[in-house]
Amino acid sequence: MREKNTKAQDICKELGLKLTPQRMAILGYLDGNTAHPSAEDIHAAVSRRFPGMSLATVYNTLASLRDRGKLLELTIDPSKKRYDPDTRPHHHLICLDCKRVSDIDHVFDLEVPDPFGYEITGNHIEFYGYCPECKGKKTTSAPARR
Amino acid sequence: MREKNTKAQDICKELGLKLTPQRMAILGYLDGNTAHPSAEDIHAAVSRRFPGMSLATVYNTLASLRDRGKLLELTIDPSKKRYDPDTRPHHHLICLDCKRVSDIDHVFDLEVPDPFGYEITGNHIEFYGYCPECKGKKTTSAPARR
DNA sequence: CTGGCTGCAAATCTTTTGCATCCTG
DNA sequence: CAGGATGCAAAAGATTTGCAGCCAG
Numbered sequence: 001m002r003e004k005n006t007k008a009q010d011i012c013k014e015l016g017l018k019l020t021p022q023r024m025a026i027l028g029y030l031d032g033n034t035a036h037p038s039a040e041d042i043h044a045a046v047s048r049r050f051p052g053m054s055l056a057t058v059y060n061t062l063a064s065l066r067d068r069g070k071l072l073e074l075t076i077d078p079s080k081k082r083y084d085p086d087t088r089p090h091h092h093l094i095c096l097d098c099k100r101v102s103d104i105d106h107v108f109d110l111e112v113p114d115p116f117g118y119e120i121t122g123n124h125i126e127f128y129g130y131c132p133e134c135k136g137k138k139t140t141s142a143p144a145r146r
Numbered sequence: 147m148r149e150k151n152t153k154a155q156d157i158c159k160e161l162g163l164k165l166t167p168q169r170m171a172i173l174g175y176l177d178g179n180t181a182h183p184s185a186e187d188i189h190a191a192v193s194r195r196f197p198g199m200s201l202a203t204v205y206n207t208l209a210s211l212r213d214r215g216k217l218l219e220l221t222i223d224p225s226k227k228r229y230d231p232d233t234r235p236h237h238h239l240i241c242l243d244c245k246r247v248s249d250i251d252h253v254f255d256l257e258v259p260d261p262f263g264y265e266i267t268g269n270h271i272e273f274y275g276y277c278p279e280c281k282g283k284k285t286t287s288a289p290a291r292r
Numbered sequence: 293c294t295g296g297c298t299g300c301a302a303a304t305c306t307t308t309t310g311c312a313t314c315c316t317g
Numbered sequence: 318c319a320g321g322a323t324g325c326a327a328a329a330g331a332t333t334t335g336c337a338g339c340c341a342g
Contacts, residue, residue, distance in 0.1 A: 017296090019341070040330095053298090056298080056299065063332095073224065075221050075223075109254075116277075118281070119276045121275040122274050123271055123274065126270050127269045128266070131264050132264065135265045164317070164321060164322065166323075199324090200324045202325075226305085226307090
């Protein structure tokens, strides 16, 4: 319990941000979180222990962490942004049915033969398919191609 | 000029959609388009030749084409969806500055060592960096990492 | 004390939807 | 002529912003 707070405090100090209870709660929730939560998810989770927390504060906090390189903003889910506290370069696997997102740490060789003169600074692979829970009960409706 | 119309008509017939002037215009605009336009871009472009065109119609048309596998909806731009009439599997290169999107047709070997029991059905690589026009005048502000 | 933060509400922006009317097949 | 398609406006979501008051440093 204490380590989490300490880690959250360290991050704020390192970034020159004030140590507010709201920030501590958000950072504590994100630390080690591999669920790739949305802003709404984070707000809901943190609100449980911290009633009165504003969604705007969540967005503000996420934006400052993202701008300082402490948080990745994933565009992998078409309907909303997802956040990942693991800022090491890695890839993602998304379930087309339940939208669960899992991490892929494998390093791939992605030499681009002809980058049209672009200066490439990074990459991200999105694998899509069906998670173990969803691949059985696959919906008979849309084939859900992307 | 005639080929475009014919091609648009063929697509509608193949999909069992009615041949309306709005659809012809949208399909005509998308045919061979490699700019990865947003719904707003498409609406603006088509409105020029077809005043009165409704944005809702653009969204409806794009949704039906996407559902029938004739159009890819790209989630590559955080602020809005982009559309790609090239439905062959391929990857994208996005300029972090001007948001231009270019196609990468190279095929990469993306064997995932441990997919956590997921059934993987596809993948998409997003390369990011700076296009030839932007890499010179790189903004001194945010490093814009993703 | 003072500037950065928070909460609230209003504003934006993108995308979706309901519905009456229109027009293709 | 009928059902799909269109246009308009309203609605729905997600995210951003303005601002007054609050609190960490």
